[in-house]
Amino acid sequence: MNSQAATAVRLMIFDVDGVMTDGSLYYTDAGEELKAFNALDGHGIRMLQDSGVKVAIITGRKSRLVEHRARNLNIDLLYQGASDKLATFAELLAATGLTQEQCGYMGDDVIDLPVMRRVAFAISVPDAPQIVRDNAHLVTVARAGHGAVREACETIMQSQGTLDGIMAWYLR
Secondary structure (H helix, E strand, C coil): CCHHHHHCCCEEEECCCCCCCCCCCEECCCCCEECCCCHHHHHHHHHHHHCCCEEEEECCCCCHHHHHHHHHCCCCEEECCCCCHHHHHHHHHHHHCCCHHHEEEECCCHHHHHHHCCCCEEEECCCCCHHHHHCCCEECCCCCCCCHHHHHHHHHHHHHCCHHHHHHHHCC
């Protein structure tokens, strides 16, 4: 892992399916989509935000469930239906005034590679295709939807020297 790269992260961007979820898509008989999000991952995002790192979501799919999850986690930088994630990334940089060298990105598939190859700190999951894992600075031990996001958040905070301060609040 390149901890120097993680130190530069001021904005962490997450994909959804296969990163924040296990990648499974569930549909009811009525055609409603269901997703399962991990509570540990969600709290990791909150701790990362508390440490001063902004959080964004860029996802290729569009779902009201993702809007609800983003709102629940106070993520206002939400980009859905992004068929060209690189163009969306450029839009996000313009909106935040940050540079790609100040960003991290966590993805799991080839659609994520254009952004992963440009950010300071690229993260993937163990179930990602080999080419995606080869282009990541960090491949989490935890699987997508099962603590991978939490692991990524804690890695960034550890690299930036903020994890102990965040944890001290819980250990009081």
